[in-house]
Amino acid sequence: MKLLKKIALWTVISLSSLIVLAYVFNVDYLLKAIRTIYLKGHQTAFLEDYKEFDNDTISKSNIAQPWAIHKDYNKVKATPELENLHKEVGTVAYLIIKKDSIWHESYYDGFEKNSKSNSFSMAKSIVSAALGKAIMEGKIKSLDQLVSDFFPEFKEGKSATMTVGDLSSMASGLNWDESYYSPFSITTRAYFSDELNNVILGLKGVDEPGKKYKYLSGNTQLLAMVIEKATGEKLPKYVSKNFWQPMGAENDALWQTDKKDGIVKAFCCVASNARDFARFGKLYKQYGKWNGKQLLDSAFVAKSITPRFKESPEYGYAWWLSDYKGKKIFYMRGHLGQYVIVIPEDEIIIVRLGNRVKKSKNSPHSEDFFIYIDEAYKMLAK
Numbered sequence: 001m002k003l004l005k006k007i008a009l010w011t012v013i014s015l016s017s018l019i020v021l022a023y024v025f026n027v028d029y030l031l032k033a034i035r036t037i038y039l040k041g042h043q044t045a046f047l048e049d050y051k052e053f054d055n056d057t058i059s060k061s062n063i064a065q066p067w068a069i070h071k072d073y074n075k076v077k078a079t080p081e082l083e084n085l086h087k088e089v090g091t092v093a094y095l096i097i098k099k100d101s102i103w104h105e106s107y108y109d110g111f112e113k114n115s116k117s118n119s120f121s122m123a124k125s126i127v128s129a130a131l132g133k134a135i136m137e138g139k140i141k142s143l144d145q146l147v148s149d150f151f152p153e154f155k156e157g158k159s160a161t162m163t164v165g166d167l168s169s170m171a172s173g174l175n176w177d178e179s180y181y182s183p184f185s186i187t188t189r190a191y192f193s194d195e196l197n198n199v200i201l202g203l204k205g206v207d208e209p210g211k212k213y214k215y216l217s218g219n220t221q222l223l224a225m226v227i228e229k230a231t232g233e234k235l236p237k238y239v240s241k242n243f244w245q246p247m248g249a250e251n252d253a254l255w256q257t258d259k260k261d262g263i264v265k266a267f268c269c270v271a272s273n274a275r276d277f278a279r280f281g282k283l284y285k286q287y288g289k290w291n292g293k294q295l296l297d298s299a300f301v302a303k304s305i306t307p308r309f310k311e312s313p314e315y316g317y318a319w320w321l322s323d324y325k326g327k328k329i330f331y332m333r334g335h336l337g338q339y340v341i342v343i344p345e346d347e348i349i350i351v352r353l354g355n356r357v358k359k360s361k362n363s364p365h366s367e368d369f370f371i372y373i374d375e376a377y378k379m380l381a382k
Contacts, residue, residue, distance in 0.1 A: 029192040030183055036192070044180050045191060045335065047092065047117045047355050050271040055254040056236040056264055058244050058272075065248020065291075067275055070101035076382050078106060082375035089337060089368060090355030092117060093274040096376050097349040100282060102275075104379060114251055116271040117353050120334030123255075123270045124220045125280060126239060128168045128318030130227050132288075132300040133242045139230045140164060143303075143317075150226045151201065158205030166209045167223040168317040169308040173207035176216040180335060187217055191265065196258035200225060213312035217267035220318070224266030235264050247279040247290055268335070274351040280332065281340040281349040284319070305330040314364040322365055324373065337368055350376050 036052035037045065078086070078094070086094065092111040096104040107113065119126075134140040143165030148155040154162055158173055166172045179185035186199065193199050200221050207214075224235050231238055236255045244253065253276065256269035283289075284305060288296030304317040314321055322329040332340040337357030341350040350372055358368035 029189050029194075032192040032194070033183060033188065045118065045120065045268070047336065047353070050116065050118055050254055050256055050269065053256045053269075054258075054260045054262065055271070056234065056257050057240075058236045058249075058253040058255055058270065059240045060250060060252045061245040061248045063248060064250045066250060067097065067278070068101040070098055070103040073102060074104055076104065076379045078104070079375045079378050081371065082379075085358070085368060085371055085375075086354075088356075089358055091352060092355070093351065093353040094372070095274050095278060095349075095351040096379065097278055097282075097351070098380065099347045104376075105274075111353075113275055114273055116251075116254065116273060118256075118268070118334075118338075119270040119272065119277065119332075120268045120336065120338055121217070121220075122277065122332040122334040122338050122340060123266065123268050124217075124318045125332040125340075126243075126270060127220050127224050127227070127235070127266050128304060129243060129280065129283070129296060130235060130239055131164060131168055131223060132296045132304070133238070134227050134230050135300065136297045137231075140226070143168070147222065147226060150229045151222075153201050154205070158208055160205075162205065162209040164223060164226055165317070167219040167226070168304075170213050170215050170219055170315060171210050171308065172216060172219045172222075173205050173209040173211070173214075174203045174216060174218055174222075175206045176203065176218040178216055190218065190221065190267070194259040194262065196221065196263055196265065197225065213309050213315055215315070220267040221265070224264065228263075235266060243280070243283070243295065244276075246293065246295055247283060249276045249279060251276055274353055277332070277340050277353075278349050278351050281342045281351075284330065285342050285344050285347070285349065320365070322369075324370065329373070331369075333369075337366060339369060339372065341369070341373065343373070348376070348380075 092109050094106045135142060144163050147162045162172055177185040179187055190196055190199050200218060203218055228235055251273060253270055253272035255264045257264050284301055287298040288294055288301045305319050306316050307313045307321055319330045320333045327343055327345060329343050331342060337354055339352045352372050357366050360367040
C-alpha cells in the first residue's frame, strides 16, 4: 500500500512539474495536443478530431438541394486497384459526380453519406471563396488591398506591401514553419493554441511579398481575420449565408475554434461530408453561378483556378492546379488526402476523404491524386 502511495505521489509530482515547465517555456499548447491527439494514439491531427475541440456551426440550408442520382448510379464497381488503394490509405468516402449527378458512391469504416470528417486544408478554398464574396460586396476593395489596412501590425518592414491576394495565393513572405508532425512548429502551436489571434499577429515578414509561392497555413488564418474585420461577421455565419445555404447544403458543418466562442481555425478544420464538400467544386466549375444566381464573380473564380506564378503552376488562389493527361484540373486539398477534384471539360467531380495519403517524391501532387482520377476514368469507360 505504501509503495502504491509513493508511486501515485511521484506521478502527481511529475505531471505537475511537466505542466509548470510547459508554461515556463511557453509550450502550454502541448497540453491540449497531448489530451486531444497524442493520447489518442495519433502523431498528427486526425479525421474525426473535431470531436475533441470546440466548434462553431456553418448552418445548413433551410431548403436542401440534394444531388441528383445518375441513372447508372453504382452500377460499376470500383476497380481492384482503387479498392486496394482505399484499404491501403484508409479511405472513408469516394464519390464520382458526372454532369452534376452522383454516378458512384462508396463509404468505408462505418462512414455514410451524412458522416462528418475533417477537411483540413480544403478549408483554405472556402476561405478564399469568402474573400471573393467580400470583394464582390465591396467590403474588401480588391485582391490588391493591403493587409495593414485591417491590421496595422503589418505596416512596417517587408509586410508593409503585403496584400490580401498575397495571402490567398501563398505569397506573403511571412515567417512560418509548415510542419505538421513537429510538436514545436508554429503550425502545431496554431492548431492547439487557445490564443490563435495572438499567434498570427506575432508573425513577421522575412521575404518580399507577392514575388513567389510558398505554402504557409498562417496566410489563410490571417486572411480569415481580415475577412471577419472587413465584413463584421464571424466566418462560419458569413460562409453559411453566402454559400452553404444558397447551395442547398443538407447538413450543418462544424468549424473548429481555438476555444469556446473563439476564432475559427480558418487554415483547416471544417467538418462536413463528401456530398456537401462537393458543392464548392460545382460552384467553381460553374464560375461562381448556382441555380442562375452569381454567388461569386466569374472573373474572381477564373483567377483563382489560374496559376499566379509561372514557376509554380500547381497553385492559384487557394486552389491546387494540375494539367494531367491534357486535362485542366483544379482541386481542393487537405492533410491526409482530402480532395474535391474538378475536371471541367468532362463535367466530373471526384471527392475522396480518408485517413492517409500516398505522397509523391517528385511532384507537388500526391501519388494517390492521380490514381483516383485514372481509376475513375476506367470505371466511367465501362
